Amino acid sequence: MQWTVRLETTTSAGEVKTTELVTFSRPAVVSTLAEIGLVLDETKALLAKLQASMLCGQVAEHAAHHRVCAACGVLQPLEDRRTRRLQTLFGTVEVEAPRFKVCRCCQSTPTAEAATFSPVCALVTARCKPELERVQAELGARTSFRDAARILDTLLPASPARHESVRNRTHAVALRIEADDRQAAAEVVAVRNEPNKAAAAAEHRPVVMLDGAYIRALPGHQVRNFEAVCGKVEHEGHPARRFALVRSVADQLHALLRVALLDQGWREGDAVTAISDGDPALPALVRSATGGPVEPILDWFHLSMRVHHVEQVMRGLCALEPPLAPLGRARVDVERLRHLLWNGHHDKACEALGRITSEAKDAIMPNNPTFEAKARRLVARCTELRAYVENNEGTLIDYGQRYRAGKPISTSRAEGTVNQLVNARMNKRRQMRWSPRGAHRVLQVRAALLDGRFGHQPIQLAA
């Protein structure tokens, strides 16, 4: 059996042309399932032929249309014929790009050498179609450049199917996203002058959740790991917006955060809440991006983890045989810690930590080695927690009250962002090493993909 695929083209002038694209043939009697229907290689060949026919036809008509002088209607003389190569999702196509002499009626000085123009070159301004670049960047942001190139090569006649090409296109798209962000961030936004609105804004201010993630650096870089700052901006009535940056290479890193805030309805002068772990650089970043008031809040999750460590050591001590009387008071204090910190009584929490530490130190001397090791660990954990609380004093709040008001108290959602943005693409399990610049650019595309800012449709990013 045989099939012939013919393409019927009707030009704008009404002329009909038929081109034979491909012929498929199969034996009269098939013996396996694989022999029935289209196969991938045939489909790729068909798509490539179809693309070449369509593209060349369209470009030829475009050139013919522009050859006619708009002023006098005369065909402009042909100067020479050139070709341009255009990469598409459906193969690389060589198109004719004729150059024409500009019509005499349009020349200011008829004696001068005629100027030329090429309507096809004016149209084909890049080496690839935007669609190919978009798909390469999307795949490159989702998975390794090599895998992305393999996927494209497996399914489509797209060319070139090399990982360098995927990487370069991903970087090119990232640079454009960043440039757009910078431009949007630089736009002057009218300051809000209505007091009622300002009061409402104070009540529902945007929340920036920040967290850091470490990425393994390529050999040859000064550091083994470098940090990427990931975050999410949430504001009532707006879809959350993610951002990510590698501080050392981000060009105007404030712009990235600023544009995320502007996108969320934030306006110059509005206060912002920043939730982060104890790293003072993170709220400072928000402050420099907004240039306005920032309410920093220490992330409850990071605080709670440290309380958990104290509780754990205490539980270990209590489980020892025989039961220990001397730590009776310390035990009560440890049980109160979480409650005290949750309700904003960090002074009382520090006092309690002081009591636990001294009681544990007193108890160390007369006891057995197992007990001693655990008691020392308790002292260490308590000292750690106390230092953490004292260092972050200005950012501790009444978490209970804020939680009951339905406001975020933790960066756990930012941590989800870290997982989605960084870990799923760059973590150690994948054995990948990155240059700070490369990581920064891939993160721009991934953030845009996750938010649905990339292309038009919101896209769910697979881990």
Ligand SMILES: [Zn+2]
């Ligand atoms: Zn003319």
